[in-house]
Amino acid sequence: MNCIIIDDEATARTIIEQLCTNVSSLNVLESFPNAMQAIKYLNQNEVDLIFLDIHMPDFTGFDFIQALKNPPKIILTTSDAQFAIEAFEYDCIVDYLVKPITLPRFEKSILKAESLASKPIANNSSSENEKTSSINDLYINIDRRLIKIDIPSIYLIEAKGDYINVKTEDKNYTVHSTLKKIEDKLPNDLFLKVHRSFIINVQKIIDIEDNSVLIKKDVIPVSRSNRPELMKRLNLL
Amino acid sequence: MEQPNLSYINNLSGGDKTFEAKLITIIKSEYPEEKAVYIKNIESNNFKEAAENVHKLKHKISILGLEKSYEVANDFEENLKEDRLAGKEDFEIILNTITNFLTTL
Numbered sequence: 001m002n003c004i005i006i007d008d009e010a011t012a013r014t015i016i017e018q019l020c021t022n023v024s025s026l027n028v029l030e031s032f033p034n035a036m037q038a039i040k041y042l043n044q045n046e047v048d049l050i051f052l053d054i055h056m057p058d059f060t061g062f063d064f065i066q067a068l069k070n071p072p073k074i075i076l077t078t079s080d081a082q083f084a085i086e087a088f089e090y091d092c093i094v095d096y097l098v099k100p101i102t103l104p105r106f107e108k109s110i111l112k113a114e115s116l117a118s119k120p121i122a123n124n125s126s127s128e129n130e131k132t133s134s135i136n137d138l139y140i141n142i143d144r145r146l147i148k149i150d151i152p153s154i155y156l157i158e159a160k161g162d163y164i165n166v167k168t169e170d171k172n173y174t175v176h177s178t179l180k181k182i183e184d185k186l187p188n189d190l191f192l193k194v195h196r197s198f199i200i201n202v203q204k205i206i207d208i209e210d211n212s213v214l215i216k217k218d219v220i221p222v223s224r225s226n227r228p229e230l231m232k233r234l235n236l237l
Numbered sequence: 238m239e240q241p242n243l244s245y246i247n248n249l250s251g252g253d254k255t256f257e258a259k260l261i262t263i264i265k266s267e268y269p270e271e272k273a274v275y276i277k278n279i280e281s282n283n284f285k286e287a288a289e290n291v292h293k294l295k296h297k298i299s300i301l302g303l304e305k306s307y308e309v310a311n312d313f314e315e316n317l318k319e320d321r322l323a324g325k326e327d328f329e330i331i332l333n334t335i336t337n338f339l340t341t342l
Binding site: 019099 | 297
């Protein structure tokens with residue numbers, strides 16, 4: 001398996017490189033001190049496995065995973081076990097190694113990765129997020145990080161003063177932006193502004209009653225002027 | 238007070254003296270930098286940043302076989318996250334012990 005190592009600590013990278021020399025099936029292609037350099041590398045190179053430190057400044061291991069469209073298998077490395085629960089949310093994460101990593105534990109982890117080698121993986125557990133077209137992605141700026149959102153997973157956007165609240169299948173994001181700006185970035189056939197404060201994903205509608213729609217557990221008002229367009233979008237019997 | 242040792246590094250190297258020397262050189266280079274950043278942040282009352290520094294230093298502490306000290310560092314990191322300095326003195330004793338140990342290598 002071709003692998004790369006991402007860790008801001010040189011000591012940690014050196015240790016993992018040494019551990020890899022003990023496993024003949026592993027070929028270390030590169031080591032990176034930060035996630036951004038690794039993303040650039042992955043844009044031009046394919047790897048089978050990434051050893052990824054969670055705790056890095058500016059761009060954490062989890063940020064990195066979310067930035068990848070088709071993540072390879074990932075083994076997390078960390079000094080804390082406290083992130084283990086979050087790690088289980090990602091199908092691409094095959095194991096979780098707590099530093100200092102011992103050779104027996106490392107070898108066990110590689111066996112696990114190899115046993116999963118033929119299985120396809122997604123970057124999270126939601127099958128609805130397995131979109132391939134780049135137009136399906138939207139990057140939002142939160143705390144100076146660009147976080148990728150799978151557009152079809154968005155079901156509701158609500159205006160909140162100078163911010164918008166973007167609700168997806170997995171997470172909610174509060175972004176400093178306007179409904180108008182995000183509306184311009186969304187596909188017209190999927191999203192509709194039903195009220196001056198709400199844009200909905202019409203495919204996520206559960207039911208419609210008078211002047212409101214139910215999406216997930218949110219009841220959203222539909223303004224009188226937007227109702228005809230909403231009705232046009234429906235496949236009415 | 239427990240003392241640092243090279244057991245982990247020796248086990249990891251499998252007798253490869255070149256690797257041992259390489260890793261020790263990296264630790265001797267990286268550790269003072271990490272310690273200096275920690276001290277700077279503590280002196281500036283940047284507790285959250287100092288907690289990040291302690292987090293990184295914990296790896297060095299564990300590599301050098303300081304199991305009890307690792308727990309002390311862990312507790313101190315959690316305190317710093319809550320803007321508390323409890324455990325600072327014990328943690329800094331550990332740092333100085335490591336500094337002294339590295340000068341012997």
